[in-house]
Amino acid sequence: MSSFRAARRMFCAAAETAATPAAGSRWQRLKQSKAGVWFRSLASDYKEACREMVVGAWERPIKASVYGTLVGGALACFYSKPDKSSFEAALLERSNKLGLLSPWIRNATSDGHVQSLIKLRNEGRLHHISLGLISLAYRADFDPDVALYEAQCSNLSVPWRELPQRMLDVGFFGYWWILDSKMKDYDVNEDEFKHLPEHMQHTSPPGIQEVERIEKLHKESWLPPTVEEEETERKEMDRKEETISEKSQTKEQTPA
Incomplete structure (x- = not known):
């Protein structure tokens, strides 16, 4: 019984040893085939190109930034293009x-x-x-x-x-x-x-000071009048009335 087990172990070990080189040889044949060589050369070219791109960007950052900006702008214009x-x-x-x-x-x-x-x-x-x-x-x-x-x-x-x-x-x-x-x-x-004079057909926008003055007058127009303002307005009205009365008396005293 023990001899049978030993023979079986030897047979399994020999089978595993025989299968391993076969798999390895198959992988080697795949790597050495035309498709394998082409894929390995393609991966090597991409690897070298990426390495040169990184090295070039590190050595010339301004040039890389300009190129990156142009490429990013072109992509943004392409995807935001209206239809x-x-x-x-x-x-x-x-x-x-x-x-x-x-x-x-x-x-x-x-x-x-x-x-x-x-x-x-x-x-x-x-x-x-x-x-x-x-x-x-x-x-x-x-x-x-x-x-x-x-x-x-x-x-x-x-x-x-x-x-x-x-x-x-x-x-x-x-x-x-x-x-x-x-x-x-x-x-x-x-x-x-069109019927207006030429200097009135084109108007320029008001400046900052003019806009601030207009806004200030607009805000003051909403405020209730104070006693001082009423007194000032009353004095101005009295002054106007006195002026008008003096003018009328002067006209009456002037001989015809």
Whole structure:
């Protein structure tokens, strides 16, 4: 019985010893194959590139900061780039703002620009294109769903050289810049001031001292009048009455 157990142990040990080199040789064959050599060279290249990048950033921190800022800014512009739905939402919001105003006080430039965009949108001619970091809104000749030969033929589509003439807005960093610039002072109708002299058509904002003086006068107007103020006002009224009476007596004493 003991001899049987010893023989079994020897057989198991021999089997384990035989299996270990086989596994090791298989792993070695995998490492020495073409795929293994390619993966090892690729990992070595990435490791060397990362090491050079870290060493270069440590030796030239200003250059690394500039490159990092440019890459981060490009990524921020790419992910914050507005799309067609955001342009339509901004357009409808501006249209609602103008709709709340009377036609007599709307800015003609803002109203005309928004109304033209709304018309193109209703006709299906307002299109959008993405150019990586920016987005462009442009006008087309036809709605893409129209069953016309001119609208469906790819050879008659809008050529790239005409895109600058058809461009309506530029989307960059989450804003549509032309639409925002056209909506500046949208509640000021400049046609109302055309009859005024030239020096009155353009007014400059008040300075800090003027604003402080106006605010001080506004706050003082809400305060109750004091006894001294009433006395001063009474004296001024008496003085005015005396002046008026003296003038009237002088006129009476003057011979005709």
